[in-house]
Amino acid sequence: MKKLLPVLIASAVTFQVHAQALPDEPHMQVNGVGEVWATPDQVTINVSVNEQSMDVMQAKQVADGKLAKMIALLKEQGIAAKDIHASQLNIHSKTRYNRDSQRNEFDGYEVSRSVNVILRSVDKYANVLQALVQTGANQVGQSQFGLSNYDELYAKARQLAFKDAKENASVYAQGFDAKVGKVYSINAIQHQQPTPYPRVEMKMMASDAASSVQDAYNVGEIKVSATVNAVFLLDN
Template sequence: MRTTLLALLFLVPTLALAGTPLPDGPHLVVTGEGKVSAKPDSARIRFDFSRRASRPLPAKQQVDAAVNALLDGLHGFPIKADDVRASDLSASEDIDYNDDGKPVSNGFLAERNVTVVLNDLTRLNELLDFGLDAGASGIGNVEFASSHAKALRDDAKRKAVDDARLRAGELATSFNAQIGPVYSINSLSAKLQEGYRYGESTTLDSITVTGTRAQGRYLQPEVEYRESIQAVFELKR
C-alpha cells in the first residue's frame, strides 16, 4: 500500500522529467534553491551615443567627437584599459513614410556605444555625470558585479544542495519513508540578480542622469547570486 502511495505521489515529478533517466524503484524528485547576496565592488556601464545630421559624414564626426571626449577623460577614473570597449559605427538614413506611402527622410543617424568597468563604486555617480557631460545620449545599462563572484556562486550552489536534501527528507518523512542514495543531480540554472535596496547608511549616491544627490537615505546596490539544482533520490524499501 505504501509503495502504491509513493508511486502516485511522485507521478507528476516523473512526468516533468520525461527523457531524464530515473530509477526503476520508488524515488522522489526535488528542486533545491540557493541564493547569496553581497555588496558589489564593480559596475559595468554602457554609454550610448547618437547624432543626427542631414548627411552621414557630419553625423559620424559628431559621434566620434563625443566618444573621443569620453575616452580621453577615463584616465581620471580607476578603469583599466582592458575594461573599455568601444563599438563600431552604425550609420544609416532614418526614413519614415507619409500617408501616401512615400518615403520621407529624417536625416542620417550615426550611433556608437562605449562600455566600461568601474572598480570603485564610490565614484559611480561621478562617472555617469562625466559620460553624459562628454556627450553621451544616454546610459544604456548599469550592471553590478562582485570580484568574489565564483566564491559566491559556489556558496549558492552549496545552499541549493542542502535545500534539496532538506526538502527530500521532509517529504519522505511525511509519508513514513526514508530517503536513500542520490540517483542523479542536475544543475537547472545559475542566475545573477542585481538592484538597489534602501540602506541605513552608505556613501553611494543614487544613479540619476541629473547629477543631483539623493536626499535623506541613499540607495545601496546589491547583487544576488542564485543556483537551482534538481536531485533524484531513491527511497529505502
C-alpha cells in the same frame, strides 16, 4: 498499501524535475534550492553620442570629438584602456514624409558612436556616469551590474541547494512513515550568471554636486541561485 507508498511520495514532492533515469525500487524525487544575495562590485556602463546634420562629415566630426573627450575623461578617472570599448561609426540617412508632395524627402544624417565602460569599482558609478553625460553623451543605456566573485557565490548557493534537497527528502519521508536511504541520482541544473540588473533606484542628474549625484543612485543586490534535483531510495 506499502507498494503504493513510493508512488504517492514521488508525486507529492516532484516539482519541475527534469527527465532522468528512475530506479525500480521504492524512491522519491525532490528539488533543492539555494540562494545567496550579494552587492554588485562591478558595473558596465553604455553611453552613446548621437548627432544629426544635413552634412554627414560635420555630424561625424562632432560625434568623434565628443567620444574622444569621453575616452580621455575615463582614462583620467584611472580606468584601464582594456575596460573602454568604443564602437564603430554608425551612419543613417533620415527621411520625413511631405504631406504636400506625398513623398518621403531626405532630412539629413544621423551619426552615432557608443562606448562601453567596465568599472571595477561600483563606487565610481554615479560620478563617472554624470561626467560622461556632461562631456557629451546624450543617450544612456541600461547599466549592467555584476559580481566578480560569482563562482564563489554560486558554490555557496549550490551547497545550500544540496542541504535543502536532503531536508525536503527527510520531511516528506517522515510524513509517510518512511526512511530516506541512499541517493540514487543527482541532476544539477546549470545556471548562467544572472543578468546583472539588480534593484537600482535612479533619479535625474540635476545637480553638479558630487554628493547629490551619489545620493541619486541606490544599487541593490543580485541573487545567485542554484537548483538540484535528487532521487533518493526509500528504506523499509
